[in-house]
Amino acid sequence: MSKITAFGTYTPEIIIDNNYFEKIIDTSDDWIVSRTGIKTRRFSKEEEFASDMSVKAVKNLQENSGVTISDVDFIIVCTTSPDHPMPNVASRVQCRLGIQNAGCNDVYAACAGFIYGLHLAHGLVTAGINKKVLVIGAEALSKFTDFEDRNSCILFGDAAGAVLVEPSEEEHFIAFNSGTYGDFGHDLYLSFKKDNINGLEIIPNGKIIQNGKSVFKWAVSNIPIKIKELVQKAGLTLDDIDYIIPHSANLRIVEAIAKNLDYPVEKIPESITEFGNTSSASIPLAIAKSQRNGGVKSGDTILMVGFGGGLTFAGVIVKWSL
Ligand SMILES: CC(C)(COP(=O)(O)OP(=O)(O)OC[C@H]1O[C@@H](n2cnc3c(N)ncnc32)[C@H](O)[C@@H]1OP(=O)(O)O)[C@@H](O)C(=O)NCCC(=O)NCCS
Numbered sequence: 001m002s003k004i005t006a007f008g009t010y011t012p013e014i015i016i017d018n019n020y021f022e023k024i025i026d027t028s029d030d031w032i033v034s035r036t037g038i039k040t041r042r043f044s045k046e047e048e049f050a051s052d053m054s055v056k057a058v059k060n061l062q063e064n065s066g067v068t069i070s071d072v073d074f075i076i077v078c079t080t081s082p083d084h085p086m087p088n089v090a091s092r093v094q095c096r097l098g099i100q101n102a103g104c105n106d107v108y109a110a111c112a113g114f115i116y117g118l119h120l121a122h123g124l125v126t127a128g129i130n131k132k133v134l135v136i137g138a139e140a141l142s143k144f145t146d147f148e149d150r151n152s153c154i155l156f157g158d159a160a161g162a163v164l165v166e167p168s169e170e171e172h173f174i175a176f177n178s179g180t181y182g183d184f185g186h187d188l189y190l191s192f193k194k195d196n197i198n199g200l201e202i203i204p205n206g207k208i209i210q211n212g213k214s215v216f217k218w219a220v221s222n223i224p225i226k227i228k229e230l231v232q233k234a235g236l237t238l239d240d241i242d243y244i245i246p247h248s249a250n251l252r253i254v255e256a257i258a259k260n261l262d263y264p265v266e267k268i269p270e271s272i273t274e275f276g277n278t279s280s281a282s283i284p285l286a287i288a289k290s291q292r293n294g295g296v297k298s299g300d301t302i303l304m305v306g307f308g309g310g311l312t313f314a315g316v317i318v319k320w321s322l
Contacts, residue, residue, distance in 0.1 A: 002125040003172035004118075006164040007322050008061025009288045010053050011275060012042040018154070025150040032154050037251020041157030041276030043142040049083040051092035053160035054138040057284075058097060061162045065322075072164070074103045074130040076120055078113030078280040080190065080309065081140045081158075082106060089138065103130070110188070111247045111308025112178075113137055113280035114161065118304075118316050121165035122173045136162040137280035144190055146207035155250070156208065157276030161284020172321060174301070175234035177226060178314040184218060187211040188309040215311065219253050223307055224260035230303060230315045238263055241317070242300035243290065247307055248272035248282040269295055279308065287320075298322055 017040050018029035032038055044053060054077055062069060077089040090104035109116040114137035121133040138160035147153045186197040188211070191204040203209055223246060231238055238261060246257055248271045258265035269290035271282050278285060283304050290296040300320045307313035 001168045001171040002122050002165050003168035003170070003321055004163045004318065005166045006061045006065035006067045007162070007284070007287070008057050008059070008064050009159065009161045009281075009284050010056035010060055011159045011285070012044045012048060012053065014043045014045065016041050016043050021154050024147060025153065027150050027154060035252070036155060037273050038154065038276050039273050042159060044140050044158040048140070049143070050077070050079045050081055050138040050140045050160070051083050051089045051096065053140065053158065054089060054093045054136045054162065055096045057136060057138065057160035057162040058093070058134065061164065067164060069097060069134070070099060072099050072102050072132045072134050074121070074124055074133040075099070076105055076107055076117045076133065076135045078107040078109065078117040078135065078137045079139055080108060080110045080113065080279055081144050093136065109306070109312055109314065110310060111249060111277070111279045111282065112306035112310065112312050112314045114283050115304055115306040115314035115316055116178065118163070118165070119176055119178065119314060125165055125167055131167060133165045134162060135165060136160060137284055139279045139281050141208065141279060144206065144208050146205070146209065149209070151212050152208055152210050155277045157278045159275055159278040159281040159285055161281045161288070163284070172319040174317040174319060175230055176316050177230045177233060178312070179226070180310045180312040181218065182310065184214065184311040187214040187218075188311065190309070216250065216253065218311055219249060219307055220256040220260070223305060223313065224257050226313055226315055227257070227261060227303060227305055230305070230317060234317050236301070236317070240301055241303045242267065243296055243302045244268050245283050245286050245302060245304045247305065248286055249277050249308065280306070296320060
């Protein structure tokens with residue numbers, strides 16, 4: 001059995017408002033707010049990468065909990081915007097934090113990454129393979145954004161969130177689900193070399209490219225169903241869930257999920273308005289923001305669901321204890 005025993009986040013200092021984009025592309029603050037809900041996002045400095053933000057999120061986790069991390073024995077970094085493909089970001093974090101004897105692995109599951117990381121950490125701990133697992137969602141998306149593409153560049157932000165998963169006498173991970181719709185692979189991608197997915201032509205320019213309409217439609221039609229399936233799998237009803245925390249991809253997606261489930265939108269914490277779409281960091285940021293505003297608290301049953309490039313999704317229901 002396992003639980004989350006510590007939690008921290010990091011957001012870079014540079015705040016980018018929507019006026020920034022009015023100067024570089026044909027757009028407006030009104031359009032961005034009405035279509036996405038985003039008012040500001042943060043960009044990392046030129047020399048600040050996913051590993052740097054990971055380290056800062058873990059330092060915040062330590063400040064929040066006073067926990068020792070020198071004996072962490074596995075590090076999972078969930079990212080779609082690594083410093084480089086090799087070595088992985090987790091290895092950089094191990095080195096920078098001076099952690100000895102830790103296995104290190106990156107999870108590449110785009111905006112579902114953080115939840116896949118939780119699945120893996122729970123599995124490693126409950127199988128008795130590891131005792132102290134750091135799961136970090138860290139994104140330097142601004143370094144992979146095409147600032148000439150007005151359909152996508154307005155969406156993304158940089159940030160990191162981290163949790164520690166440890167053995168527990170009581171199970172705090174209640175239910176899991178995941179799945180992938182690989183036939184939508186070409187609708188959201190970041191390619192350096194290969195110029196096709198499923199035989200369909202793509203642009204291998206090292207930038208995030210998406211068919212926003214298709215991803216939007218897929219998310220609003222599938223994610224509510226997956227949430228219902230997960231709640232059912234746990235033997236619960238939506239009334240038993242104190243907060244649903246979906247990936248903050250777009251405020252309209254969050255609102256559509258609430259409407260479809262007939263679930264109060266006030267009980268769906270989001271990070272999109274202040275921080276933009278931060279991919280695998282968006283769920284930790286939403287929890288931290290909710291906690292600051294007197295929302296998520298110890299003892300709450302929360303359902304988290306990530307979704308994105310793949311197209312893939314992963315959900316988990318957790319008894320939050322922080
Ligand atoms: C990208 C997204 C915000 C676009 O919103 P939308 O309401 O679907 O907008 P559309 O794509 O229908 O575009 C509507 C019009 O606005 C225009 N437009 C697109 N981006 C614009 C921008 N930044 N500013 C002004 N106009 C813009 C389009 O060109 C289009 O014009 P047209 O009708 O003349 O062709 C939305 O589709 C989205 O958020 N999708 C999901 C993306 C996502 O979550 N990605 C990550 C997954 S985890």
